[in-house]
Amino acid sequence: MGVMIALVLAVCGVTGSPTVTFRPETASTDVPADPNIVPQMAKNTEQEQLLVIEVPEEDVMETGELNPNQYPAQRAAKVVQHYLNTRHGSPFKLFGLQRVHGGNAEDVADSGRKYQLEITVHEIISNAAQKCSVEVLFPRGEKQRSADVQASCEELLKINTTAQEQALYEQFKTNKSLVSAQYLPDSHGHIEPQNKPLWHLGIVASSFVMLKESSENSLYNMAQVVNITQQATEDDHLKFDCHTLLHELVSQEIVPWKLLFTWSPAEGVKVVQMEQLPHCHECEKPPNSD
Secondary structure (H helix, E strand, O other): OOEEEEEEEEEEEEOOOOOOEEEEEHHHHHHHOOOOOOOOOOOOOOOOOOEEEEEEEOOOOOOOEEOOOOOOOOOOOOHHHHHHHHHOOEOOOOOOEEEEEEEEEEEEOOOOOEEEEEEEEEOOOOOEEEEOOOOOOOOOOOOOOOOOEEOOOOHHHHHOOHHHHHHHOOOOOOOOOEEEEEEEOOOOOOOOOOOOOOOOHHHHHHHHHHHHHHHOOOOOEEEEEEEEEEEEEOOOEEEEEEEEEEOOOOEEEEEEEEEEEEEEOEEEEEEEEEEEOOOOOOOOOOOOOO
């Protein structure tokens, strides 16, 4: 028997230090009668996600066929989302996990544990979806290394956003002042339309951190872009300084990161520096999460 976690993520930070507030009462009506079953996301929006997962009380990894609605399959599938965002994400192309259909796990000699999954990946902005076969290998060793991912979602990758990206790039390049934004989303889950590309860039950059930090014992979600500021640069890349909050669902910790990244339509998002900041003690955890 595991411990169920039902969360609807909403982020707030109107003034002063950023805070993160969760509204589990909103999700309570969606928790199924069977505590071993995890419903798929009721919503897959940019600001709010419903996640209900079963966290095992003991750290025992399963082999063989996996329950697609339980923690081992879900955490491996989530890594694919971060992987796709780091390779193909942009201000107008953002990937999410919509559903895990099935899969299995196996130990691979001294290499680690390999997960083979059938999942549906969602390109959030265009609202397109595709069923994909993926493999995720969590390496074994004393030093944690990023998971190795193989994912073929060719139809989603064909979505053409070149015109929108080029227009935004030219706008940022020719602005008389450098752009910046804070608290994306705000305390009401709202983002001004002109700031959505910055929010998307923050998510894509944070995917580099979440891919690096993901393991068989973790499950990361993006919570909030606390602030993002364009930096002056003389080359063809736009440069941004960004402070984000990540939610690690297993430990229920809110983890702040400082990122420096570049973006151009030709090269995509590249993270130049990433630094984990001291834990955000003012960020609230969900009630009854202990």
